[in-house]
Every structure is written in C-alpha cells, then in structure tokens.
Amino acid sequence: MGLLWSSSVTIPSSVLIIGSGVFGLSTAYSLCKNPLFDNTSITLVDRQPFPSPDGSSIDTSRIVRPDYASPPYTRLASAAQSLWRTTFAPQHYHENGLCITASGSEEKYVSSSLANVQALGTGKIEVLKNSDDVKRVTGTENASGSAGYINWSSGWVDAEGAMRWLHSKISQLNRVNFLTGTVTKLLINHTTHAVSGAHLQDGRTLTASLTILSAGAWTPSLLDLRGIANATGQVLVYLPITPSEESRLATLPTLLNLSTGLFLIPPSQGLLKIARHGHGYANPTTIPHPESANPSDTITVSLPPHSASHSQSVPQEGESACRAFLSHVYPSLSYTSSSSSRPFTKTRVCWYTDTQTGDFLISYHPKYTGLFVATGGSGHAFKFLPVIGDKIVECVLGNTPEDFRGKWEWPVKRVSEELWEGDGSRGGPIGMVLGEEMAKIESKL
Ligand SMILES: Cc1cc2nc3c(=O)[nH]c(=O)nc-3n(C[C@H](O)[C@H](O)[C@H](O)COP(=O)(O)OP(=O)(O)OC[C@H]3O[C@@H](n4cnc5c(N)ncnc54)[C@H](O)[C@@H]3O)c2cc1C
Ligand SMILES: *[C@@H]1O[C@H](CO)[C@@H](O)[C@H](O)[C@H]1NC(C)=O
Ligand SMILES: *[C@@H]1O[C@H](CO)[C@@H](O)[C@H](O)[C@H]1NC(C)=O
Numbered sequence: 001m002g003l004l005w006s007s008s009v010t011i012p013s014s015v016l017i018i019g020s021g022v023f024g025l026s027t028a029y030s031l032c033k034n035p036l037f038d039n040t041s042i043t044l045v046d047r048q049p050f051p052s053p054d055g056s057s058i059d060t061s062r063i064v065r066p067d068y069a070s071p072p073y074t075r076l077a078s079a080a081q082s083l084w085r086t087t088f089a090p091q092h093y094h095e096n097g098l099c100i101t102a103s104g105s106e107e108k109y110v111s112s113s114l115a116n117v118q119a120l121g122t123g124k125i126e127v128l129k130n131s132d133d134v135k136r137v138t139g140t141e142n143a144s145g146s147a148g149y150i151n152w153s154s155g156w157v158d159a160e161g162a163m164r165w166l167h168s169k170i171s172q173l174n175r176v177n178f179l180t181g182t183v184t185k186l187l188i189n190h191t192t193h194a195v196s197g198a199h200l201q202d203g204r205t206l207t208a209s210l211t212i213l214s215a216g217a218w219t220p221s222l223l224d225l226r227g228i229a230n231a232t233g234q235v236l237v238y239l240p241i242t243p244s245e246e247s248r249l250a251t252l253p254t255l256l257n258l259s260t261g262l263f264l265i266p267p268s269q270g271l272l273k274i275a276r277h278g279h280g281y282a283n284p285t286t287i288p289h290p291e292s293a294n295p296s297d298t299i300t301v302s303l304p305p306h307s308a309s310h311s312q313s314v315p316q317e318g319e320s321a322c323r324a325f326l327s328h329v330y331p332s333l334s335y336t337s338s339s340s341s342r343p344f345t346k347t348r349v350c351w352y353t354d355t356q357t358g359d360f361l362i363s364y365h366p367k368y369t370g371l372f373v374a375t376g377g378s379g380h381a382f383k384f385l386p387v388i389g390d391k392i393v394e395c396v397l398g399n400t401p402e403d404f405r406g407k408w409e410w411p412v413k414r415v416s417e418e419l420w421e422g423d424g425s426r427g428g429p430i431g432m433v434l435g436e437e438m439a440k441i442e443s444k445l
C-alpha cells in the first residue's frame with residue numbers, strides 16, 4: 001500500500017470518483033484502506049445504481065491470465081492471481097486453464113506470451129503442436145485450432161459476483177458516499193485550468209478537491225481523448241445449456257483463438273458465453289466538446305450508443321462469427337437434433353476503452369489541476385481488480401510504479417487511431433462501424 005507520496009502532491013480533502021467499474025470501485029476501496037486518506041471524504045457517482053448493467057465490468061465471466069507479451073503486465077497479473085486464489089472473492093474464481101491458439105500473424109503474440117510465461121517458472125503448461133493435441137487437451141468435439149499452448153494455471157472469474165463482493169466490502173467500511181447520477185460535464189475553470197468536480201444531469205453539482213474520471217468507454221464523452229482513448233464495441237452471445245451439458249463442460253479450459261479473437265469460457269449459471277476479443281465496432285458520435293465553454297463547439301468520437309436497446313442486440317456478422325466458432329468446436333451444442341441452430345438467448349455489445357498501445361491510462365491530466373484519469377482498460381483490465389486500485393492510488397500520490405512509467409502516464413502525443421499499434425492481441429475484422437453493421441441486419445429483416 002502506497003504510504004509514500006511525492007512532495008508535489010497534496011492529499012485532497014475530498015475525492016469524487018466518476019464511474020463504479022473496475023477502475024473506479026477499486027480506487028474507492030484502496031483510498032478507504034490508505035491511512036493517508038483518513039480525513040478525505042470519498043464520493044463515488046455512477047449513472048446507474050450498482051451494478052451498472054451495461055458497464056464493462058459486469059458480466060458472467062472474465063479471463064484471468066498472466067501470459068502477456070509484456071513482462072510488467074505479466075508480473076502484475078501474477079500478483080492479482082495470487083489474490084484471486086486466496087483472499088479476493090476466491091469463491092468467484094475458477095482455475096480451468098486457458099488454451100490459446102493462433103495462425104498467421106498472431107502467432108508472434110502467442111510465442112512471446114509463451115516465452116514470458118515460461119520465464120516465470122515451470123507450471124502446468126502444454127505446448128500443442130497439431131490439431132489432435134488441441135482437441136485432446138481441450139476436450140472439445142473438434143479442435144479449436146492447429147497449434148498453440150494451454151496453461152492449466154489460468155482461470156476465469158464471475159465478474160459480476162466479484163464486483164458485488166468488492167462493493168459490499170466497501171459498503172461495510174462506511175466511508176464512501178455512493179450516489180446515482182449522470183455526469184454531464186466536468187466543472188472546469190477555463191481561467192485557472194482547474195477542475196473542481198462535476199455537473200449532473202439532474203442539476204446537482206458535486207465539488208471535490210480531486211476528481212477521478214473512470215467512466216470506462218464513456219470517458220471520451222467527458223474529456224477530449226481523441227488520439228488517446230477510443231470506445232470499441234465487442235460482441236458477446238450466450239447460449240442456454242442444460243445442467244448435464246453444464247457439468248460436462250464445467251472443468252474444460254477457456255478457448256481463445258487469437259486469429260479470430262473468438263473465445264469461449266466455461267459455462268456459468270446455465271449459460272455458455274462466446275465472445276470476440278477483436279478490433280471491434282466504432283460508433284462515431286457527435287457531441288458538444290466536453291472541454292469547451294461554448295455549447296456550439298462539437299467533436300466526433302466513438303462512444304457506446306445512447307439507447308440501451310441498441311447495446312442489447314449485435315450485428316449479424318458478429319453473431320455469425322460466434323455461431324461458427326461454437327458450431328466448429330461443439331456442434332452438438334450449436335445444433336438441435338433436427339440440425340437447426342439452438343438460439344442464443346442474450347446478445348450484447350460490450351465496450352472496450354482502447355488506447356494507442358493497449359496500456360491503461362492512469363494519470364493526472366496534463367492541463368487541468370484537480371483532475372486524474374483512470375481508464376483505458378483496452379479489454380484486459382478485469383483480472384487486475386484485486387490490485388489495480390492500490391496501483392491507481394500510488395499514481396495519485398505521484399509514485400507511478402517503475403514498471404508502468406511511460407505506459408500509464410498521459411501520452412506524449414495524440415496519435416490518429418488508424419496509426420495505433422495496439423497490443424497485438426486482437427483478431428477478426430478491422431474497421432467496422434456499428435451503425436453500418438446494424439443496418440445490414442435491419443435490411444435483412
Ligand atoms: C466483452 C468483454 C470481455 C472482456 N474480457 C476480459 C477478460 O477476459 N479479462 C480481463 O481481464 N478483462 C476483460 N475485459 C476488460 C474489462 O472488463 C474492462 O477493462 C474493465 O471492466 C473496464 O472497467 P472500467 O471501470 O473502465 O469500465 P466500466 O466497468 O464500464 O465502468 C464505467 C462506469 O462508468 C459509469 N458511467 C459512464 N458514464 C457516466 C457518466 N456520465 N456519469 C456517471 N457514471 C458514468 C458506467 O455506468 C459504468 O458503471 C473485457 C471487456 C469486455 C467488454
Ligand atoms: C486526520 O485528522 C486528525 C484530527 O485532526 C489528525 O490527528 C490526523 O493526523 C489526520 N490524518 C491525516 C492522515 O491527515
Ligand atoms: C501458467 O500460469 C501461471 C499463473 O497462472 C504462471 O505462474 C505459470 O508460470 C504459467 N506456466 C508456465 C509453465 O509458465
């Protein structure tokens with residue numbers, strides 16, 4: 001726990017956290033536990049009562065894997081995993097293993113992840129040289145790929161369960177004032193460049209000496225993050241399965257094909273989830289410039305759609321990709337005995353907050369005092385829930401961990417999205433726009 005703080009940082013008398021996902025909720029917990037903040041009032045505002053149903057942190061499952069292509073994340077993920085196994089919501093953590101396969105250009109990411117994971121020590125890993133290997137170790141009906149590796153020490157977590165666990169821990173401490181309200185604008189003094197809180201849609205104003213902005217994929221609606229962070233929509237589908245099917249799959253590993261980005265997590269609560277860790281859908285939206293005092297200034301950025309119903313249905317191309325993956329690895333689950341497709345009961349577009357490099361954005365704002373940003377999950381932040389709050393508080397105290405200097409800090413320059421390098425882990429189609437893909441379904445109906 002960070003007790004050291006940089007002399008340039010003053011401990012704030014009040015903190016306002018915007019957003020109760022992984023970043024916001026874990027920060028609230030770490031602030032409560034840190035004696036330096038004993039006299040700090042802490043408010044956490046979210047536009048929806050907890051748990052926010054369309055928040056990226058609320059879902060049946062999230063993968064917990066330490067095999068990153070980047071050693072700092074591998075180390076941090078290992079630390080998080082030790083806590084998942086022992087003291088941090090362990091009842092929601094399951095160690096089923098993760099089988100990663102790839103073909104073509106993504107092979108490089110797989111082999112450098114493998115090198116890191118092997119450098120960490122020996123463990124329950126198997127290298128899979130051909131599709132027979134893949135089929136045998138994953139227990140599927142058809143092989144999910146022709147080469148790759150499996151690490152039996154990786155796991156998955158019931159994300160909503162773990163978030164509820166953390167929320168109740170915080171509630172017991174009686175330190176955090178949880179509010180429901182939609183932030184429409186930060187309170188920016190354009191003369192002093194100071195942020196002093198936020199305006200809510202219902203007319204309330206919340207003031208604080210430090211505002212921590214952690215609104216996930218919605219963050220670019222509250223701050224100009226063009227060239228820094230961008231919301232991309234990812235497809236999810238759920239297939240209801242019977243208790244006997246569920247028990248048959250319960251101990252099988254998670255499958256991830258990095259070439260397509262498609263993955264399948266062991267079932268939970270009668271639902272088998274198939275999703276795509278891909279380049280995603282952009283949803284260009286024109287909004288008032290969040291940092292301008294002039295309401296006629298606008299910017300166009302990718303954001304999750306306003307209407308909740310839109311986020312409950314997915315483009316046909318995404319659903320078809322998930323269906324093809326399921327039909328390939330588990331034909332018996334995908335089709336009924338009369339060979340028609342068993343329906344997905346729920347589909348959803350879930351939003352990543354992508355950054356240039358896939359690194360998180362955990363930093364004071366370079367221009368506005370009193371504003372700190374904790375976002376940029378880039379599709380991989382959930383596993384860090386047990387540790388990320390403490391790291392965020394270290395950054396708030398002016399001590400960005402050595403491993404993450406130059407990664408989590410505010411980027412030196414804005415880079416146009418088409419030049420972003422990402423973290424090399426995404427598969428599937430590039431450059432899709434949500435509205436265009438949705439229109440393709442509508443025109444078919
Ligand atoms: C489909 C999918 C699969 C994933 N799989 C994995 C995985 O396997 N492993 C892994 O480690 N990670 C995974 N991730 C990534 C991980 O879930 C995210 O990085 C993480 O949950 C992001 O948390 P967050 O706090 O940034 O955002 P969120 O959880 O979305 O939280 C943001 C909150 O801000 C609130 N908010 C938004 N706007 C406002 C406003 N104006 N006023 C007030 N409140 C507001 C929202 O209601 C929301 O509760 C996955 C993500 C997705 C979408
Ligand atoms: C909090 O306030 C109490 C009472 O004024 C004081 O004794 C204590 O040192 C303060 N703690 C911190 C961390 O500032
Ligand atoms: C597999 O993952 C675990 C952590 O979950 C890691 O500690 C271990 O080193 C990995 N296995 C191998 C052989 O590297």
Ligand SMILES: *[C@@H]1O[C@H](CO)[C@@H](O)[C@H](O)[C@H]1NC(C)=O
Nearest residue numbers: 101102103144145146147257
């Ligand atoms: C991954 O998906 C691709 C594209 O569908 C497929 O050709 C391949 O066999 C799958 N597995 C591997 C290991 O690439």
Ligand SMILES: *[C@@H]1O[C@H](CO)[C@@H](O)[C@H](O)[C@H]1NC(C)=O
Nearest residue numbers: 187188189190191192193194
């Ligand atoms: C901005 O801050 C200055 C200096 O504290 C103050 O005089 C001014 O009234 C503030 N402006 C607004 C719009 O609050």
Ligand SMILES: *[C@@H]1O[C@H](CO)[C@@H](O)[C@H](O)[C@H]1NC(C)=O
Nearest residue numbers: 230282284300301302417431
């Ligand atoms: C965001 O990402 C998408 C998908 O990669 C891209 O098409 C889009 O141009 C990016 N930028 C904005 C502002 O939407």
Ligand SMILES: *[C@@H]1O[C@H](CO)[C@@H](O)[C@H](O)[C@H]1NC(C)=O
Nearest residue numbers: 141142143327328329330331
């Ligand atoms: C699955 O494997 C069987 C047996 O090898 C094969 O006949 C069948 O075509 C495969 N199904 C798919 C969808 O690949």
